[in-house]
Amino acid sequence: MMNDEQLGPKAPKDPQEKRSGFYIMVDKILEATARLEGKPSQEVYLDEGRLAFNAQFVGGVKDENILELLKNCDSVHKVVHSIGVCVIGKDDVGTIDFVFQNYGKVDRYAGGTIIKLPCTKDGSEVILNLEDYEWSTDDDVVGKIAFEFENPGLTAQATVKVYLNDGYEVPEIEIDPPVEFGSTKYNSMISKSLLNIGNNKRLKAAIDKARKGEDVTIAYIGGSITQGAGAKPIHTECYAYRSYVKFKEMFGKNGGDNVHFIKAGVGGTPSELGMIRYDRDVLRDEKVKPDIVVVEFAVNDEGDETKGKCYESLVKNILSAENKPAVVLLFSVFADDFNLQERLSPVGNHYDLPMVSLSDAVVEQFKLTKEEGNIITKRQYFYDIYHPTNDGHTIMVDCLAHLFDQTAKDVCNEKDILLDIEPAIGNCFIEVHLIDKKDNAYGAVIKHGSFKETDEDLQFVEMDCNPLGTPEFPYNWMHTPESGDESFCLTVNSRSLLLIFKDSGRMDFGKADVYVDSTIVLTADPRATGWTHCNAVILYQEENSREHQVEIKMAADSQDKFFTILGFGYN
Incomplete structure (x- = not known):
């Protein structure tokens, strides 16, 4: 399986001839975001049909055959000849690299081909010719493109155009005139x-x-x-x-x-x-x-x-x-x-x-x-x-x-809104509270078992005016392959309980079985969504509060995997 970065073509080619093609980005502003691994980058995801969607709504492609061919790697090679990338950036931005990544069939994030191409910053086009590279047999779908910078917070502007093989034609689109704000x-x-x-x-x-x-x-x-x-x-x-x-x-x-x-x-x-x-x-x-x-x-x-x-x-x-x-x-x-x-x-x-x-x-x-x-x-x-x-x-x-x-x-309303009324849909989760390693104000009894570590590879978000990411749910419980096989146990008096767990695209994350009062209610699969993400699921919701015993243990096929409990919501 070939997944190493390729830094250049096998051999130089003649200049790009005039070809029919469509845009997937036009004059889009890029901003480098710090990553836990790798260089700061702007990522643009193209999996789950997003390449075809961008071709349609950015590039104006209406040909259903072409749109269908963009949905997996094998057919992409039938229709796509090359990709043109134009970047405009100031001199002090430093180097900018264009990265093209396929996702794998077996190993989604590490099994597919990754190609890196240096960009100019003067708006001139650099071309990634597909035939110039060796492609992994594990390639499944076009996963994403990215623009790597030297430091976070740097910005530039990019246009990306997909050129088609002979026999495929799409109409050229007109670039939209500026929006007349305030008109x-x-x-x-x-x-x-x-x-x-x-x-x-x-x-x-x-x-x-x-x-x-x-x-x-x-x-x-x-x-x-x-x-x-x-x-x-x-x-x-x-x-x-x-x-x-x-x-x-x-x-x-x-x-x-x-x-x-x-x-x-x-x-x-x-x-x-x-x-x-x-x-x-x-x-x-x-x-x-x-x-x-x-x-x-x-x-x-x-x-x-x-x-x-x-x-x-x-x-x-x-x-x-x-x-x-x-x-x-x-x-x-x-x-x-x-x-x-x-x-x-x-x-x-x-x-x-x-x-x-x-x-x-x-x-x-x-x-x-x-x-x-x-x-x-x-x-x-x-x-x-x-x-x-x-x-x-x-x-x-x-x-x-x-x-x-x-x-x-407008004239001020004399009376305030009415709250003492029946709900429109339902309000059974009003006054829900968080339980985690930091907050347990209502005295739930917790035995962490083998979920004794703290996960720091979390979903990061830009809070308030801060351009840097803040971790969500940092006071968590993580199971690791080395931490044993003891269950996490929670005893709580409540009428509702939600589990918050971490989704992840990593292959070493596994499933956990969740039991309420000795009955299995859920097998939580952190790899179902494919990215690092907070996931809340309801374990029970009842009319009245009573004591419940909650047990979480690694599924039989995931004993040697990671799993992170981010917290619980209860009322």
């Missing part, structure tokens, strides 16, 4: 995002506090879009930070130093995890009392087992705080127009909350030509299938600013 048509699009202005009493109270110079904290909780994915640099160009800055400019006093910022987005996670980590990641263990909380899970909650009960539990928990914070529900959208606004907006309607919908703002105009009224194309709005570009994040900022502006202008 009448643009502002009309932004106004469509206001799904519900809601009861404004709490939001106006926060605005009034800011105007008076009192301390105001605006917090954001959500998935990878709230984390800042697609924004470059991630910590200053993400919608969360920039809408906080906009709020400061609109309402802060003497430069807005009285307005404070909390950002708690975690990629790939739903409100099922968000409700558990709210106390630590937003309230900072009761040290912070936010005045405004923006909740963004509309594209993450497909993974919520309860289909909305966790979401409503989180929202109700925030609203029930003694300081009466305002809650804004934000509905982001994927490039395939997917979100869960229809499922989740009834929660906002039920409590009459402000709701902002990116779907309502941009999706319909995506379908129009410039002549018909298109403001921004999908190529401009999306960095990849899931995340906005800087332009996309700008639109999210302007949609939130429109809500803030309209709220400030």
Whole structure:
């Protein structure tokens, strides 16, 4: 199996002849992120059909045969001749290398071919000819491309074009004209995002506090879009930070130093995890009392087992705080127009909350030509299938600013929202609490058994204004191949319990069987999703609290593997 990096072609070739091709990236901003292993890099994932999707929505490819051929390595070689890479960067950025990686059939992350190609920084094209390289027999799918830098935080701009073999043709696309931010048509699009202005009493109270110079904290909780994915640099160009800055400019006093910022987005996670980590990641263990909380899970909650009960539990928990914070529900959208606004907006309607919908703002105009009224194309709005570009994040900022502006202008509601009402979907997880090595306030009895180590190879996220990653759930219990075979045992009095465990793409991670009161309820497989990620699953949910015995032990075929328990959520 061949998986060593190849640093150059077998032999130099003649210059690239004119070929039909399509873009998968056009003038995209790159930002080097620190990695636990390897050089700082910007990674672009192309597995799970994302290469074909990028060909379609960035490159304008409509030929179904070509799109189908892009879905596995064998057929990619039939249709793809070469890949052209153009990078523009300042001289002080240092060297930048383009990396092409296939994922393997047997060993997903280490079994496929990896090719590294030095880039120029003046915008001239370097070509990766597929026929110039030897390819691993384990190659399964095109996994990702990456741009490696010398140091984290450095930026550049890249365009990547895929050239086709003879016999395959695609139409050339026109590069989109710049978005006319602030134009009448643009502002009309932004106004469509206001799904519900809601009861404004709490939001106006926060605005009034800011105007008076009192301390105001605006917090954001959500998935990878709230984390800042697609924004470059991630910590200053993400919608969360920039809408906080906009709020400061609109309402802060003497430069807005009285307005404070909390950002708690975690990629790939739903409100099922968000409700558990709210106390630590937003309230900072009761040290912070936010005045405004923006909740963004509309594209993450497909993974919520309860289909909305966790979401409503989180929202109700925030609203029930003694300081009466305002809650804004934000509905982001994927490039395939997917979100869960229809499922989740009834929660906002039920409590009459402000709701902002990116779907309502941009999706319909995506379908129009410039002549018909298109403001921004999908190529401009999306960095990849899931995340906005800087332009996309700008639109999210302007949609939130429109809500803030309209709220400030409106007459204040006399009465506060009603909380003592039946739930819209369900709130059975309200006041959920975290148990881990650090926090066990309610005295659960824990015997860690062979899960006695601490895992430091965790999901890292950029919290608040910090460009560097902060580990999620660092106070964990890890089983290692050398630590024995004793079970992890938890005795807890609760009506609900969720297990949080670490997903991983590593081959040396294995499955664990989970028992509740001696009955197996789950076999947790950390390799099911294929990347380092926090995963919350419900072990039980009952009407009344009672004592339960929970046992976690390595599955029979995984005794010599790793497994990490990140924590538990209970109420």
